[in-house]
Amino acid sequence: MTDAISVSLTRQSGLLQELSVIANNIANASTDGFRREAAVFAEFVRELPEQASASMGSLRGHYTDLSTGTMRKTGGALDLAIEGAGWFGVGRDGDVLLTRAGHFMLDNEGNLVTPMGDPVLDEGGAPVTLPPNTSEISVGPDGTITADGFGVAQIGVLSAEAEDLVRAGDNLWRTTGALRFEDTPRVRQGFLESSNVSPVEEMARLIETQRLYEAGAALQTDEHERIQALIEALGRN
Template sequence: MDLTGYLGLARGLGLQRALDVVAGNVANADTTGFRRQDLVFAKDLRHAGEPGQVAFAQDFGTVVDRKEGALRSTGAALDLALVGPGWFQVETAEGERLTRAGRFTTDAAGRLVAGDAAVLDNGGAPIILPDDARSITIAADGTISADEVVVARLGLVQPGDDAALVPEGSGRYRTDGPIVPAEAALVVQGSLEGSNVQPVREMTRLIEVTRAFESTQRLLETHHDLARRTVDRMLASS
């Protein structure tokens, strides 16, 4: 394949990946605690003889947008939202994960859980609520009280600015970087945080990427057709 073909193929692959990312954002516009993603591209310069160099655009990963979503009041005692740069910690079968999806319940053992994951306290242990508690109140700093008796405090943390967040589904994220206590985070009981996706913006982006992908396909088809005609002429003249 010649240079034009490589350039078209590289652009097409990048746009296909971008299409998947944007489509995922659109699909999760109503998902509690979801964080939109952006595709990250890097420019790869290659020597192309005279007159100089040619640049390939190569995607090498996604970045999670950490902007907050809007809060929605539910009135449920175990529905929790965060204001500020903080995350809940949960324990999964694969290890500790971060989430902003605060739709919590209790399991048969009285543990506070997010689906199948235990919500952790500020010491890294699962939070257990008394099964006979008549009222559960959660203060802005994450202190949990059952019938006005303090039983635990939520472990609110945040990853470093340079730490990557890797989405794993169910509103959970993994980070391999350091995490620190989220001192400025505030808990809002009886509310949930929505997705930070802006549907109109993402739909516009989806249309743009789709059109760019179709344009690249037409470019490759035209290029291949010209190459085929050139070969046909060379064979006919030989």
């Protein structure tokens, strides 16, 4: 395998993974609270004696854009969004996970849960539970829940360091570091935070990445044909 093909294959592998990342972003453009990802490439350049330098690019990781999405008014009593920093706490298998998707509902026991059935946690880490037959639910900016005029719970709004966040699936995150409570949370009732994916920008990235991938494939084909022609020429001599 020649240096040209080796370099191209390394780049192609990274571009294929970037295409997967972009496709996932586009698929989640309408997912509430979703955070877009981007691929991070690195380039290694080595100087060769009496030759042009060799350059090799490869995928080195992924970057998550944690900027907030736009607020969309729904009017739903249990649709909640956080303005600024912070995450809703969600319990799953004994762990505290984080989400920005605030489309919640009540289960048969009156627990506030996500669409997947995971309990939403209060400021003490316990599931938020509302009294049975509650007719009017109000949520204050600090996350305090009032049921028929009586305060019953306060939704926990948590913070974590960006570098400690890891995707946990189902639009949830876990942190490898410490969790802390937001001192001045800003919760909005009747709103949902949209995904921060821009479909137009992602489509532009998709087209650009596809063209780069096709260019690499063409380079490999040309190099293969060059080597084949050389071998055939040597065989005739």
